[in-house]
């Protein structure tokens with residue numbers, strides 16, 4: 001017997017069919033704000049991240065910083081041979097302007113495609129070895145890569161990891177410029193994370209970036 005929608009909702013992450021979710025257009029990235037030197041001075045790892053969740057505009061600005069197009073067909077982050085091996089995913093909750101769920105960023109069109117219901121807590125909370133501060137954040141960005149786009153033999157993934165680091169730093173600096181708080185984590189089981197998120201074959205999760213607002217001592 002096929003599972004009904006309420007029965008499916010019992011699972012932490014419910015994957016959607018393509019018909020169920022149209023892409024969400026993100027607001028055009030804004031220019032201006034803090035100087036680069038100011039954002040560099042403010043970059044630090046915060047592990048007490050709470051809500052409110054990120055707005056659609058904040059989400060769009062962070063994704064654009066990590067992997068958006070800053071001119072036709074080219075991106076904010078340099079790419080070996082312009083092969084663009086990176087894919088950026090997002091788990092989010094608690095936003096007034098973006099429903100909770102698991103999303104994939106599409107640089108062309110500056111939009112996100114919802115892939116599944118879920119949230120950082122529901123999707124990552126029970127993953128073996130997951131660090132609790134990551135799952136507690138209102139938004140968790142996952143920078144993933146497809147190394148075979150650069151090296152078809154699949155033997156050399158170092159360039160893809162280099163690009164992942166550049167994308168991560170762009171996102172972290174953009175978070176500071178937006179007055180958000182963020183951290184970096186790679187000390188988790190990336191293969192298990194990729195399986196949980198049902199990333200396509202050949203797509204490796206490389207770095208996880210929880211983002212939110214630093215909780216005060218009384219929150």
Ligand SMILES: Cc1cc2nc3c(=O)[nH]c(=O)nc-3n(C[C@H](O)[C@H](O)[C@H](O)COP(=O)(O)O)c2cc1C
Pocket residue numbers: 043044045046047131184185186187188
């Ligand atoms: C590749 C990489 C992996 C990291 N993994 C983790 C992690 O799994 N958990 C964590 O709490 N912090 C992690 N960090 C954050 C570092 O612990 C942090 O950057 C370092 O302590 C310096 O502090 P700062 O970021 O505030 O300057 C990671 C940082 C990098 C660059």
